[in-house]
Amino acid sequence: RMMKSKMSCPIDIDRLNAPLLEIYESLIPAEEEKAKQKQLLTLLEKIVSKEWPNAKLFLYGSCANSFGVSKSDIDVCLAIEDEGIDKSEVLLKLAELLQSDNLQNVQALTRARVPIVKLMDPVTGISCDICINNLLAVTNTKLLHDYSKIDVRLHQLALIVKHWAKSRGVNETYQGTLSSYAYVLMCINFLQQRTPAILPCLQGLEATYKVTVDDIECAYFDQVDILVGFGAPNKEGIAQLVWAFFNYWAYCHDYANSVISVRTGRILSKHNKDLTRRVGNGRHLICIEDPFDTSHNLGRVVDGNSIRVLREEFERAAHIMQFDPNPCISLFEPY
Ligand code: CTP
Ligand code: MG
Numbered sequence: 050r051m052m053k054s055k056m057s058c059p060i061d062i063d064r065l066n067a068p069l070l071e072i073y074e075s076l077i078p079a080e081e082e083k084a085k086q087k088q089l090l091t092l093l094e095k096i097v098s099k100e101w102p103n104a105k106l107f108l109y110g111s112c113a114n115s116f117g118v119s120k121s122d123i124d125v126c127l128a129i130e131d132e133g134i135d136k137s138e139v140l141l142k143l144a145e146l147l148q149s150d151n152l153q154n155v156q157a158l159t160r161a162r163v164p165i166v167k168l169m170d171p172v173t174g175i176s177c178d179i180c181i182n183n184l185l186a187v188t189n190t191k192l193l194h195d196y197s198k199i200d201v202r203l204h205q206l207a208l209i210v211k212h213w214a215k216s217r218g219v220n221e222t223y224q225g226t227l228s229s230y231a232y233v234l235m236c237i238n239f240l241q242q243r244t245p246a247i248l249p250c251l252q253g254l255e256a257t258y259k260v261t262v263d264d265i266e267c268a269y270f271d272q273v274d275i276l277v278g279f280g281a282p283n284k285e286g287i288a289q290l291v292w293a294f295f296n297y298w299a300y301c302h303d304y305a306n307s308v309i310s311v312r313t314g315r316i317l318s319k320h321n322k323d324l325t326r327r328v329g330n331g332r333h334l335i336c337i338e339d340p341f342d343t344s345h346n347l348g349r350v351v352d353g354n355s356i357r358v359l360r361e362e363f364e365r366a367a368h369i370m371q372f373d374p375n376p377c378i379s380l381f382e383p384y
Contacts, residue, residue: 056296056300056371058289058292058293058296059292059370059371062286062288062289062292062370063286063288063289064288065288065291065370065376065377066286066287066288068377069205069209069287069288069291069377070205070287072209072212072377072381073204073205073208073209073287076118076119076208076209076212077118077119077208078117078118078119078120078121079119082119082120085173085174085175086108086112086123086173086175088172088173089123089170089172089173089175089177090106090108090123090125092150092170092172093106093125093177093179094106096146096147096150097127097143097146099146100142100143100146101127101129103129103130104127104128104129104130105127105128106125106126106127106128107125107126107128107184107187108123108124108125108126108190109124109125109126109183109186109187109190110123110124110186110190110229110230111124111229112124113190113194114190114191114193114194114197114233115193115194115197115198115204116193116197116204116207116208116211116229116233118208118211118212122175122176122177122178123175123176123177123178124177124178124180124186125177125178125179125180126179126180126181126182126183126184126186126187127139127143127179127180127181127182128181128182128184128187129181129182131182134181136159136164136181136182137157137159137164139181140157140158140159140164140165140166140181141157141159143157143166143179144156144157144166147166147168151171152168152169152170152171153168153169153170153171154167154168154169154176155167155168156168163180163183164180164181165178165179165180166178166179167179184262184263185262185263185265185267185341185342188260188262188267188341189230189339189340189341191258191271192251192267192269192340192341193230193233193237195251195269195271195273196237196248196251196273198273198274198277199248199249199273199276199277199279199280200240200247200248200277200279200280202240202247202280202285202287202290203236203237203240203247203248205287205290206236206239206240206287206290206291206294207232207233207236207237209287209291210232210235210236210291210294211229211232211233212381213366213380213381214226214227214229214232216380216381216382216383216384217362217365217366217381217382217383217384218384219358219359219362220232222350224355225350225351225352225354225355225356225358226350226351226355226358226359227335227337227347227348227350227351227359228347228350230347231337231347231348234309234311234337234339234340234347235294235298235309235337236294237311238309238310238311238314238316239290239293239294239297240280240290241311241314241315242314242315242316243283243285243290243293244283245280245282245283246279246280246283246314247279247280247283247285248279248280248314249276249279249314250311250312250313250314250315251269251270251271251273252268252269252270252311252312252313252314252340253313253314254269254270255270256268256269256270257269257270257271257272258270258271262341263342265341265342267341291370292367292370292371295363295366295367295370296367296370296371298360298363298367299360299363299364299366299367299368300364300367304334304335304356304360305319306318306319306320307319307336308336308337308338308346309336309337309338310338311338311340312338312340312341312343317338319333319336333346333348334348334351334352334353334356335348335351335356335359336348366380
């Protein structure tokens with residue numbers, strides 16, 4: 050590992066810019082998919098408003114944070130007045146309403162960590178998860194979307210990394226690997242760390258957007274239009290960034306001592322007492338701090354076995370970017 054960490058970027062890395070951008074373009078969903086998602090949301094709003102006239106529906110996750118790829122499912126949050134509601138009851142009622150409106154595969158998962166109703170719309174072919182009052186997710190969705198408007202290289206890197214993670218089977222939280230949300234946070238923090246920086250730290254700037262959700266104050270600078278061009282002094286292309294991202298996670302990240310923190314735009318030390326408490330209990334095999342709910346470590350799903358799998362995949366990807374004559378094929382080879 051010590052030797053490998055001294056590796057420098059291949060001098061001809063830029064030859065991979067065009068093929069990587071071609072893959073990136075192919076991952077972006079077509080406009081008509083957006084229209085179908087809107088159509089489904091409108092239908093759901095109609096169904097929900099009959100039973101709960103004051104409820105609101107919000108899209109969150111990849112259908113709203115801009116990091117969605119073709120044929121993604123959509124994530125919907127039903128926001129309903131809190132007082133005295135029983136989430137399970139609401140979910141069961143919702144499932145009943147959806148079923149009688151001919152939506153397919155309707156399932157209420159009331160015991161899941163985040164309780165949801167699942168459904169498939171036979172008209173648009175889109176699958177959907179609906180959760181209740183998960184407004185923190187709606188808020189972090191806006192943060193990710195705002196970051197994506199600052200420099201297109203975030204969108205490119207995140208879609209490529211998500212595609213790699215799905216192809217290699219390391220985007221499965223139930224198997225101890227990382228969520229898409231965690232990978233996007235890793236990409237944002239990585240671009241905050243480049244010299245010169247490609248992304249600013251929005252939570253470190255004067256707040257223009259403030260909401261309190263579940264007693265957590267979420268505040269950051271959201272006038273991102275004036276930050277377009279922030280990363281322009283950095284001339285790195287997508288190939289160099291993909292190389293550096295995997296090189297970092299394969300050979301440079303200090304897994305035992307470091308915390309990835311989009312909130313501060315830095316890599317923090319776990320030895321900071323405050324932080325050790327903040328990132329929660331558990332073994333901290335990889336630490337990725339949630340930007341708002343700082344007690345939430347997105348890496349807490351990772352166990353002794355899956356950390357090995359993850360690190361081997363990072364090393365495989367770094368090796369391919371360094372030496373493989375045809376990285377754009379090998380990188381995404383199904384596992
Ligand atoms: N989320 C969260 N905390 C987590 C996991 C997810 O708050 N530990 C929220 C985030 O708002 C995230 C959304 O749930 O955007 C959906 O998570 P996920 O499915 O991981 O990400 P998507 O962006 O929807 O990715 P995919 O395209 O794989 O569905
Ligand atoms: Mg999703």
